[in-house]
Structures are given as C-alpha cells and as structure tokens.
Amino acid sequence: AQSVAQPEDQVNVAEGNPLTVKCTYSVSGNPYLFWYVQYPNRGLQFLLKYITGDNLVKGSYGFEAEFNKSQTSFHLKKPSALVSDSALYFCAVRDLYSGAGSYQLTFGKGTKLSVIP
Amino acid sequence: EADIYQTPRYLVIGTGKKITLECSQTMGHDKMYWYQQDPGMELHLIHYSYGVNSTEKGDLSSESTVSRIRTEHFPLTLESARPSHTSQYLCASSHRQGMDEQYFGPGTRLTVT
Numbered sequence A: 001a002q003s004v005a006q007p008e009d010q011v012n013v014a015e016g017n018p019l020t021v022k023c024t025y026s027v028s029g030n031p032y033l034f035w036y037v038q039y040p041n042r043g044l045q046f047l048l049k050y051i052t053g054d055n056l057v058k059g060s061y062g063f064e065a066e067f068n069k070s071q072t073s074f075h076l077k078k079p080s081a082l083v084s085d086s087a088l089y090f091c092a093v094r095d096l097y098s099g100a101g102s103y104q105l106t107f108g109k110g111t112k113l114s115v116i117p
Numbered sequence B: 001e002a003d004i005y006q007t008p009r010y011l012v013i014g015t016g017k018k019i020t021l022e023c024s025q026t027m028g029h030d031k032m033y034w035y036q037q038d039p040g041m042e043l044h045l046i047h048y049s050y051g052v053n054s055t056e057k058g059d060l061s062s063e064s065t066v067s068r069i070r071t072e073h074f075p076l077t078l079e080s081a082r083p084s085h086t087s088q089y090l091c092a093s094s095h096r097q098g099m100d101e102q103y104f105g106p107g108t109r110l111t112v113t
Helices: none
Strands: A003-005 A010-014 A019-021 A024-026 A031-038 A044-050 A056-058 A064-068 A073-078 A087-095 A111-116 B004-007 B010-013 B019-025 B031-037 B043-051 B054-057 B076-078 B087-094 B108-112
Touching (some): A003 A087, A010 A019, A031 A073, A044 A064, A073 A087, B010 B019, B019 B031, B019 B087, B019 B108
Parallel strands (some): A010 A111
Antiparallel strands (some): A003 A024, A031 A044, A056 A064, A064 A073, A087 A111, B004 B019, B019 B076, B031 B043, B031 B087, B043 B054, B087 B108
C-alpha cells in the first residue's frame, strides 16, 4: 500500500522569505513522487516530480523539492516566496512496485500556503 | 496549460435529475481519471480507465458511472443526482508510463439542490 502525509494544513510565510511545504510518504518499493499546485476554482497543475537520480529536483515557477530516502520525505521548497504563490499544494506518490491499479496516484490532504505581503 | 477540457464548469441542478459531466483530452493519453474534491480538501479517486473499453472504480465509492468509447473522451454520468453529490469533479489524464504525471482539467463544480 502507498500513502502520503502532509503534516501542515496551513503554512504562512512573509513575501521574500524562503518557504517549505512538507511531505512524507510510505511505499513498499521505490517511489515516484509528485507535487501539484491548485489555485482557487481551478484544477491541479503539475510542478515537479522525482523518479530517480539527483535528489534535488527543480520544477516550475522556481520551486524545487528534495528527496530524502532515509527520512521518506519529499519537501517542496522555494528560496523567495511571492504573494502569487499563495495556493493549495498537494504531494502525491506512486509505488513503483504496486500491482493492479499501479498507475494510480495517492494524494496528500493538501497544504494551504499563504504568502503575506 | 494542459489540453484537457471539462464541461460544464459550473452546474446547478435539482434532485433526481440525470447529468453527464464531459471530459476530453487531445494529448492521446491512454489513462484517464475522475476525482471528487470538496473545496480545499483532498482528492478522492472515483473512476479510472487504462484505455478504450476499460473502466474501473476507484477508492471512493460513487454512484456515478463512466464510459470510455473513444480515447479522448471520458464522460461521467449521475443517473439521479442528490444533494450529497454536491462537490467538485476533476478529470485527469496521463501517458502510458507510470512515471508520467497526470494532467488535470479545470474541474466541474456541481451543486444539487
């Protein structure tokens, strides 16, 4: 079984400060990990993914995420937050070795990011 | 922006009505998915398809049905809408490989009165 946890319902950060949105996961094998962003009344937009290779993944809009296998984490980061980054962020995981239904993603509950001017 | 479309974007209907939510994609993706999401909350997979004539139920029990007669089209139907069906419905698609990300449509916000 695969699962993902986003321990913070909300993260507040001042504009210009670095931001981190946390995600931890649980899988039987090796994980595929994804981050998505959702703006109000919109669908989800893909930000970045980790499949294999370099533990630091760079994505859209200046976001990056660090894969840490020992801590089973995949935290989303950005060096300098913008007000326009305020949105709902979802982490998702797929187990490489999952069987039937293996293309399904398991999503976290989401973290609301508020960037304060 | 991904080439995946949903209509209508907003729908308000009365209890007992039959409705179909449309989803289409022009990327030639084999895999398509329907999620249910209450505002600002997590996503729940209700249906998915791995190709034409393939449909499966997801993790969340749903009274809706789906069909996949064409690769690009994955409609969701509610035979008799109820207030408990009020929610946002998101359609997504992905390519063949499991490592590929899912692309989401803009969603349909359904309200059943």
